[in-house]
Amino acid sequence: MSGTVACQSAKCPNGNPPSKLECPTCHKLGIQGSFFCGQECFKADWKMHKRVHDIVAPRQPLLDDPSISKSGDGTFNPFYDHRFSGSLRPVYPLSPTRIVPEHIKRPDYAESGVPTSESRRAGQPPRILTPEEQEKMRVVCKLAREVLDIAASHVRPGITTDEIDAIVHEATIERNAYPSPLNYRNFPKSVCTSVNEAICHGIPDQRKLQEGDIVNIDVTLYYDGFHGDLNETYPVGRIDDDSKKLIRTARESLDQAIKLCKPGFLFRDLGKTIEPIARANGCSVVRTYTGHGINDLFHCAPNVPHYAKNKAIGTMKPGMTFTIEPMINLGSHWEAMHWPDSWTATTVDGKKSAQFEETLLITETGVEVLTAGKPRELF
Numbered sequence: 001m002s003g004t005v006a007c008q009s010a011k012c013p014n015g016n017p018p019s020k021l022e023c024p025t026c027h028k029l030g031i032q033g034s035f036f037c038g039q040e041c042f043k044a045d046w047k048m049h050k051r052v053h054d055i056v057a058p059r060q061p062l063l064d065d066p067s068i069s070k071s072g073d074g075t076f077n078p079f080y081d082h083r084f085s086g087s088l089r090p091v092y093p094l095s096p097t098r099i100v101p102e103h104i105k106r107p108d109y110a111e112s113g114v115p116t117s118e119s120r121r122a123g124q125p126p127r128i129l130t131p132e133e134q135e136k137m138r139v140v141c142k143l144a145r146e147v148l149d150i151a152a153s154h155v156r157p158g159i160t161t162d163e164i165d166a167i168v169h170e171a172t173i174e175r176n177a178y179p180s181p182l183n184y185r186n187f188p189k190s191v192c193t194s195v196n197e198a199i200c201h202g203i204p205d206q207r208k209l210q211e212g213d214i215v216n217i218d219v220t221l222y223y224d225g226f227h228g229d230l231n232e233t234y235p236v237g238r239i240d241d242d243s244k245k246l247i248r249t250a251r252e253s254l255d256q257a258i259k260l261c262k263p264g265f266l267f268r269d270l271g272k273t274i275e276p277i278a279r280a281n282g283c284s285v286v287r288t289y290t291g292h293g294i295n296d297l298f299h300c301a302p303n304v305p306h307y308a309k310n311k312a313i314g315t316m317k318p319g320m321t322f323t324i325e326p327m328i329n330l331g332s333h334w335e336a337m338h339w340p341d342s343w344t345a346t347t348v349d350g351k352k353s354a355q356f357e358e359t360l361l362i363t364e365t366g367v368e369v370l371t372a373g374k375p376r377e378l379f
Helices: 024-029 039-044 046-056 116-120 131-152 161-174 241-260 271-280
Strands: 192-195 198-200 214-223 226-235 283-285 291-293 300-304 321-324 327-330 336-338 345-347 353-355 358-362 367-369
Touching: 131 161, 131 214, 131 226, 131 358, 161 192, 161 214, 198 214, 198 327, 198 353, 214 241, 214 353, 226 241, 226 353, 226 358, 241 271, 241 283, 241 321, 241 327, 241 353, 241 358, 271 283, 300 321
Parallel strands: none
Antiparallel strands: 192 198, 192 214, 198 345, 214 226, 283 327, 291 300, 291 321, 321 358, 327 353, 336 345, 358 367
């Protein structure tokens, strides 16, 4: 699961911190998640940000009447009057909350939905893990990889994302682990499934995957007091050439960024490698969401942007664990807009988005990919 919403200004002098100043025009248009850290950033980035308004404003809801939002099978679109950017629609009702057995150790937000430990440590520098803690990260990340690979083996036309959620949930509790997304800031499911134009944080529902879709599955496990986080994007049956190019670009951008990681490397410089790869392939890099520190907390320092000329603070040091997870959109629009569920982030023009993520450990000599799996051939 991606980090918190960062200041969206490409010229932010404060390192693109988590931000709460919302663009009033975006709020009026129903575009959720457009935040800046201050008026200075908002004004400096206005010319670029206004493109979002120009794209979204002319669009009208495809369904204006609640009475036609229901289908014959009892499913329905709860946001019938939302200005969707593409063809993807939510298919409700959501299934009931899945149960985690009592004996499984839970993170602090499991009941309340509030990650209080994250709040208490906000603003602190990235943790340097002890050798014992590093070993715990290896274990949970190995388990998370196993669960993702199990989920991926079920991707096919006709399966619903809710069924994928059930598979992830069962595989997680079979390993005596807790599915980290479940009730994190009230997220209702055990995994994020983001289809086609969904960039990240898609909520599993009753929509069946269709031939030609692409789907990102974002798995995080909590085991023995630590979190392990990874995701990959998969084709559903046969996909078109643009989708293949997008998936290859997202994977390459992550792999090339990982090669840079070592003690002394600046977090802000990862985007200098990622963004040129995206642009060379006719794609753009999402700036709204970032990679993040991860350890006994789900999300913490450091903040890891994926685009060039960011102002992220910090240097990689042995013992740090964090994710890199570039979100790559087809075309030139990197901006995100949000569904009224407060989670699902989509492209503003309805074009597809792909993502890959690994959890990394900085060692004395370089980097260890804690969530590494078997090499996967991409088209």
